[in-house]
Amino acid sequence: MHSYQSFIDLKPIVQSSQHILIFTGAGVSAESGIATFRDALTGLWAQNDPQQLATPEGFLDDPARVWGWYQWRRQQLLACQPNAAHRAIAALAERGLQVTVVTQNVDDLHERAGSREVVHLHGSLLETCCFDCAAPADVPVAQVPLDGAAIAPPACEQCGGLLRPGVVWFGEMLPQDAWSAALAAADGCDLVLVVGTSGLVYPAAQIPQLAWESGATVVHVNTDPVPVAAEREYCLVGPAGEVLPALLS
Ligand code: BJW
Numbered sequence: 001m002h003s004y005q006s007f008i009d010l011k012p013i014v015q016s017s018q019h020i021l022i023f024t025g026a027g028v029s030a031e032s033g034i035a036t037f038r039d040a041l042t043g044l045w046a047q048n049d050p051q052q053l054a055t056p057e058g059f060l061d062d063p064a065r066v067w068g069w070y071q072w073r074r075q076q077l078l079a080c081q082p083n084a085a086h087r088a089i090a091a092l093a094e095r096g097l098q099v100t101v102v103t104q105n106v107d108d109l110h111e112r113a114g115s116r117e118v119v120h121l122h123g124s125l126l127e128t129c130c131f132d133c134a135a136p137a138d139v140p141v142a143q144v145p146l147d148g149a150a151i152a153p154p155a156c157e158q159c160g161g162l163l164r165p166g167v168v169w170f171g172e173m174l175p176q177d178a179w180s181a182a183l184a185a186a187d188g189c190d191l192v193l194v195v196g197t198s199g200l201v202y203p204a205a206q207i208p209q210l211a212w213e214s215g216a217t218v219v220h221v222n223t224d225p226v227p228v229a230a231e232r233e234y235c236l237v238g239p240a241g242e243v244l245p246a247l248l249s
Pocket residue numbers: 024025026027028030031036037038039043054104105106122167168169170171172173174195196197198199200201202203221222223224238239240241
């Protein structure tokens with residue numbers, strides 16, 4: 001059993017891989033100033049009830065509370081920049097090997113760092129669609145500073161329904177094309193880097209497991225030690241913005 005490694009031990013595994021799957025969660029964006037969900041103090045779910053803010057039922061119960069909260073998060077995102085972890089991941093694809101980035105994040109920091117074709121399992125904070133008819137809508141970001149207070153969502157131009165953020169809430173299906181792309185990458189990769197995720201949310205959390213079952217090596221990069229139970233599974237403990245540039249250089 002291998003547990004907490006030095007990145008130096010794992011560099012040869014990276015160097016000998018042909019297809020690397022990068023599977024990311026909120027921790028990869030933490031050093032950009034975006035809150036994670038489950039940090040005990042600063043996590044979004046430590047300070048807010050996910051049943052109220054991240055379910056279809058919560059939205060229908062109080063659309064303005066939910067819309068205002070997401071508009072505030074969207075405004076925060078536009079003020080944040082990609083960090084060294086996003087940049088190291090984008091640079092990896094320039095080395096001529098196949099890299100697939102599958103993220104649970106609703107931010108666009110992988111794209112802004114230069115990663116192309118990012119698979120978003122949980123949608124995007126920057127997209128908006130109709131709750132009723134799913135038509136996409138273009139909603140500009142508010143210019144006045146927001147604080148998360150309630151704001152009534154605009155109406156859909158197609159059907160008059162309420163507009164909602166283009167993210168995946170609890171109880172909702174993941175986008176079929178994104179899920180299929182993630183499954184294909186899990187099946188075809190020889191190395192998965194699991195960066196900054198608690199691995200608690202399904203079905204996304206199955207992706208590293210499926211890749212391992214298909215024979216891939218799994219390396220976790222996390223500020224908290226991740227228990228590793230299997231062969232071909234390792235953990236690098238530290239901030240992604242420090243570990244990934246060292247591992248992938
Ligand atoms: C660092 C760091 C640094 C910090 N460097 N590391 C099987 C069993 C039980 C339940 C279910 C099941 N299957 C499905 C479910 C239900 C549910 C679910 O999984 N619930 C669990 C919580 C128990 N799943 C769903 O409902 C999904 N849909 C679904 O299953 O559809 C089928 C279905 C339909 C109808 C009925 C039933 C089923 C949808 C899940 C959608 C999740 N949505 C959210 C919100 C998105 C919008 C928004 O942003 O508001 O997605 S929840 C939230 O969690 C967000 C994230 O993508 C997701 C994962 O969180 P993540 O990224 O792992 O963040 P954290 O905070 O948890 O962890 C951060 C990590 O980083 C930590 O480990 C830190 O240590 C680390 N870290 N700084 C490196 N600098």
